[in-house]
Amino acid sequence: MSGSNPTRSVALKILHVAAECYPWLKTGGLADVIGALPSAQCAQGMDARILLPGFPAIRAGLIDAKRVAVMPPRFVAECVLWQGRLPDNTPVYVIDAPSLFDRPGNPYADGDQRPYPDNHRRFALLGWVAVQLAAGHLADWRPDVLHAHDWHAGLASAYLKHAALLRGVKPATSVFTVHNLAYQGLFPAYIFGELGLPGNFFQYDGLEFHGQLSFIKSGLQFSDRIATVSPSYAREIQSVEHGCGLDGLLRYRAADLTGILNGVDAASWNPASDPALPGHFDAEKTVGKARCKASLQKELGLAGAPNALLFGVVSRLTEQKGLHLILAGMWKIIAQGGQLMVLGSGEAELEAGFKQMELDYPGSVVVRLGFEESLSHRIFAGADVVLVPSRFEPCGLTQMYGMRYGALPLVRRTGGLADTVVDCTLENLADGTACGFVFERFEQADFDAAVQRAFVLHAKPTQWREVRRHAMGRQFDWTAPALAYEALYRAAMQAGAA
Structure with missing residues (x-):
């Protein structure tokens, strides 16, 4: 002034x-x-x-x-x-x-x-x-x-x-x-x-x-x-x-x-004390995350498979979010025993596409149209991977919530996603900075390759736990x-x- x-x-x-x-x-x-x-x-x-x-x-x-x-x-x-x-x-x-x-x-x-x-x-x-x-x-x-x-x-x-x-x-x-x-x-x-x-x-x-x-x-x-x-x-x-x-x-x-x-509001988003969760956990003590995964599968009607790679989507269902990449690549996820939970609402075409996928893959895909705050917390806590394949993303909080709750983000390198997620390349795995999966081009092949890398890493439990521990330790408070x-x-x- x-x-x-x-x-x-x-x-x-x-x-x-x-x-x-x-x-x-x-x-x-x-x-x-x-x-x-x-x-x-x-x-x-x-x-x-x-x-x-x-x-x-x-x-x-x-x-x-x-x-x-x-x-x-x-x-x-x-x-x-x-x-x-x-x-x-x-x-x-x-x-x-x-x-x-x-x-x-x-x-x-x-x-x-x-x-x-x-x-x-x-x-x-x-x-x-x-x-x-x-x-x-x-x-x-x-x-x-x-x-x-x-x-x-x-x-x-x-x-x-x-x-x-x-x-x-x-x-x-x-x-x-x-x-x-x-x-x-x-x-x-x-x-x-x-x-x-x-x-x-x-x-x-x-x-x-x-x-x-x-x-x-x-x-x-x-x-x-x-x-x-x-x-x-x-x-x-x-x-x-x-x-x-x-x-x-x-x-x-x-x-x-x-x-x-x-x-991220560290008080509202804390898996060690979140009242929405059936089990609590942190970066060092993760037994509660397995309990959250099993509880989420039961709550939503997914097959009770503790070793299934569970992907979560919490998003507005809009073209910007790149969700058609998930629709087109879902059969490859299901073929490898993966599961998907979707929470969100938006464009009618995307809502219909995900509901059809739920019908096509019962027990493997569950879609909840609308938004429920407490359920979003349970999805982050139960999921192994959170999908954010956006065409563009000014900042994105979903990937930060995912990391805080031990759900590794799979993202496109754009906007705030590029600023927060470090890809699981061999170099980043070796130096301990990896915390998710990043793809470059907004194309189906790049998304599918990132999904495949998530399955490969998940098959190596020791490495997966190390990446998850690092992701949960990232600081994104205000x-x-x-x-x-x-x-x-x-x-x-x-x-x-x-």
Whole structure:
């Protein structure tokens, strides 16, 4: 902020702005990040808080809720700001606007997966309220940093820029994290007039994107700093292949772009104490993992075969995740006595493909459509291998959960998967760094070869146990990412004060 001189001894105040947050509402990894990063920052002495839309699950979960402000009409006639806390005591603000947020379906679409036609108003309100908080209009607390996450919060950056133009000073430093560039928040140009922004904000160097309006471009264009969720993904999104049409802008802002690898909540994901598991274990004492595998096979109706190589998939069922590679290669897994457990939902074609596979291979393949948090923990604990053959993957938490629970990840070398999984090559096995199976090209032959290498290693129990022990010992907690974000915030603040 203008005139500030931030030093390490000053506790930063950060407002995280997002659409979902674990444990209240989760459709993907974004919720895990919002549920863990602010808590880690508070543990390091920062004053981190969260702003969320008032979806029913979020309002119901808010602890010690109290009304903070009644907001003037903007996008909706009735709007109240509440403050409460997460179960871990992280402070949370919630926008209570029932006509916008109190709906069935997931946060972004109805029960038939059709995006709500007024999503532009729903998430414009989220960005607008964030800036009202940053400007001190709604509470007696003002953040130094407004940290917006993904397209849902992207418009906060534009509103912050507009506030700075009106006041001559910006209310807060802005950071925007891209969790997945493929989801951009695109809307018809005619809705721009509803947003309350100057006309010149709808230009090629503003919100305009090929004749449409892009919320994610707002974050990329107007934020002081841009972050994304792994170093490799930060490089990849500057390419035509992975830039989703925004690679030119990202190359232009390359000096302001940083890749910070996500972490894992070590308390929620701990096989030594996880209440969802029938047996507990750690890297040195793994008897409980065998118990988890046998229990999972029984629970799901898989054949009770302790030596079968059990593959697990916990994923959104989308083309991005490379799941057609699993469908096409499954017969080779079954032919060698392997088993597969799938948990997820998504594209109808993939759901149908996996359900057909379950019919074709009874006792060897089980598919559960939907999502159940506790079952996902049991799958990681019971599986030998977790499959993440993504076409692209900004960070990926699945492979980290798998390693923590002794399920070796089989991944494509892309994004955060490349940054976290070390392939079981002869060299890496020899020096003790191997922790999974990595294939290069997004092609069936490469995936099948990686699967075959998993079977070969599994046939060598001593080596398998050593690789598993190393994988379970990898550290992916939130300490390092929280410190990296603090450094990013302070650099942005110092640049703004210069």
